[in-house]
Amino acid sequence: MRPDDFPEIRALPLFRDMEEERFHALMRGAYVQNFPPQVDLIREGEPSDFLHVLLDGLVELFATWNGRETLLATTRPVTTFILAATIRDAPYLMAARTMTRARIVLIPSEDVRAAFDADPAFARAIVADLAQGYRSVVKNTKDMKLRSSLERLANYLLREQRRAGGAPAFDLPFDKRRLASLLGMTPENLSRAFKSLQAYGVATDGGRVAIGDQADLERFAKPNPLIDDRTT
Amino acid sequence: MRPDDFPEIRALPLFRDMEEERFHALMRGAYVQNFPPQVDLIREGEPSDFLHVLLDGLVELFATWNGRETLLATTRPVTTFILAATIRDAPYLMAARTMTRARIVLIPSEDVRAAFDADPAFARAIVADLAQGYRSVVKNTKDMKLRSSLERLANYLLREQRRAGGAPAFDLPFDKRRLASLLGMTPENLSRAFKSLQAYGVATDGGRVAIGDQADLERFAKPNPLIDDRTT
DNA sequence: GTCAAGGATTGATAAATGTCAATCAAGGAA
């Protein structure tokens, strides 16, 4: 792949401060692929041969056990995913599948580790990324262990609203079946949870959500930056 | 603190490969403290001023929200904790409290970050530690989302047995109230779960657990390295 | 030894959540 093909990669926090030559070397070994929707990119337990960078489209990260499946996260452009497995040279803990058509850069894990060893700026960026990812998963664990499914939904909606710039109405980023799995509940339970939140001014129309009275919903949801602020 | 006082710190993966001079500088700013049981070491939301290294005793890491509390992890010697907050220079996401008398080294976070910038070997070790911690939390999330409380207990017992060297009987490392919280259930539910596992050869006598037929318990628990192997 | 305190267990009951089945609604293909 030509190093200057995708300036948005270079602009990512992870690559922004790399030495120019290093970045070029890394990109020379990388390649871009286009995938249709519903394609398995990664399976749990496989060796982590590539660091993935999502340029376009949506990807879901999920895990399975004993015939059950749960959605752990979704990624939107431009983000890397499964960095920890790449760094540890350990098997993937999650599977990844495209939700839409997607354009993805694949960087050989070996090259990433080599660049890490050679470029202090890159090393710093990787650590920042990992520490942030770590904290993000811890927040998610607190969400799961300390809150009921109704409380999780309420706080999820407040987070999404924030992401949408604080507007009173916004679209869910994917279907409700996936949202239910992400929040650790069944679609039926989610459907009933939405109905319960009507009492706090939440209205839905398909995938569109309107929050009538944010303060009222917050009184119920009790959002907390140490759980719900997914940026620090 | 005198740098050579505690060779077990130097032996930790995190510090093992540091340059000698760097390690000494780091230790000069550090100090050791002894704490009685049940002492709050860290509160959620506080700035992360120190990286902690547990030399002796047991420490619990927990989180609270809306009057509820949940145990997220316990640490045993010799381990560091809350590395991610130190690296990010962000507030603690968990609180920490001694469970027993404990001896702890406190290293100013600023010094850790300086050492990280100056010593590539230390940087590598930090990344390895973070990536491992990250993966460990992901495994825990899978455990929580994919398994019932009974299945979580069964797999927990198999992990503890493994840690005890595979012996058929071993002691729980702390009381059942804490174990229940760690597994995300109430003490009453845990008590009943232990009773249910009698059908699979699990016997308890206070804090002592005996696994009569490991293969039988495994048939029920279906342990999976991508969830239960907490070392890779 | 006795006693007090806290954890563990048990029983009864309630609440939360999941399952199954049926129906409904929306969107894409022809």
Add this chain to the structure above:
DNA sequence: TTCCTTGATTGACATTTATCAATCCTTGAC
């Protein structure tokens, strides 16, 4: 357009888990 597929919703019911209260048991202080 019409049909068909898939996701969403609803109702009835089962299961899991929590709550509350009582009792039991262990352990440590005296």
